[in-house]
Amino acid sequence: MKDSSVNYRPIGVIRSGHTAAEKTPIQPAFAEDCAGRAEISPEYAEGLDGLEGFSHVYLLYHLHRAGPPQLRVKPFLQDEAQGVFATRAPCRPNAIGLSIVELVRRDGNVLHLDRVDILDGTPLLDIKPYTARFDRIEGTRNGWQDGLNDEEEIQTRGSRRPGGS
């Protein structure tokens, strides 16, 4: 099983104002006022019923413009190399992106979003509701991120805007 490949077919596409990877916020936490849309193929629209009640959703998508996989990378937020699985960097063995975005409203097969940190034209693979019961974990240890303490520097690096978001 481990060696057999897995095939997915995109369920839609993500639209955003981000066209240059190097200017795209690295996470939704740094993407305030970055509106965008998830345009779902009409055949799947019924699968969105009930999603309107959630304020936040996970988008899982294919990082179609990621570079070749690297096993050690420097995270955007600091300068010490880490194993790629200890980061959210795009250059992963399987280039799957995960973002928790704000769901502003649903309009048929289109989700209007905020805090979008995703390049325009990115193929969308799945949507899941974010729920406090399953996903808000208290008291975590956060590895190398616990060592970050210059909030201004973090905002500048994370938002990729001079002076931060």
Added chain:
Amino acid sequence: MKDSSVNYRPIGVIRSGHTAAEKTPIQPAFAEDCAGRAEISPEYAEGLDGLEGFSHVYLLYHLHRAGPPQLRVKPFLQDEAQGVFATRAPCRPNAIGLSIVELVRRDGNVLHLDRVDILDGTPLLDIKPYTARFDRIEGTRNGWQDGLNDEEEIQTRGSRRPGGS
């Protein structure tokens, strides 16, 4: 882009005590004391460096025993049908599973885990660190889940053990 399929190759396999889907907890929140392992192919072991510092990690995996996709499903926790994207049900157009598990320790290319809600033998696609900064969202609206109020019933349904976890 939307119509071109995406190919991933598993980076390893998930080992757990869960061999029957109908007895497997539906989420890590209901899988206390369910130990398991993520066995990563040795070629990717270096990519795990630094992960030890995180108490929780996302596992993204292929739900290899999911049934055919359905657009409307009854969530495990209640009896009213929802769009599949408003649930975490396995029968999705792209059968990608997402679990936030506890990382107990790393031993080379093996991650020892707790709160594993995943079937033994499941192909692993990606690992990402869970971080308070990116992933702990406060004050969310949680759709149909906000209407659940019988905690004993929720535990019984979620853990799939008589009497709850």
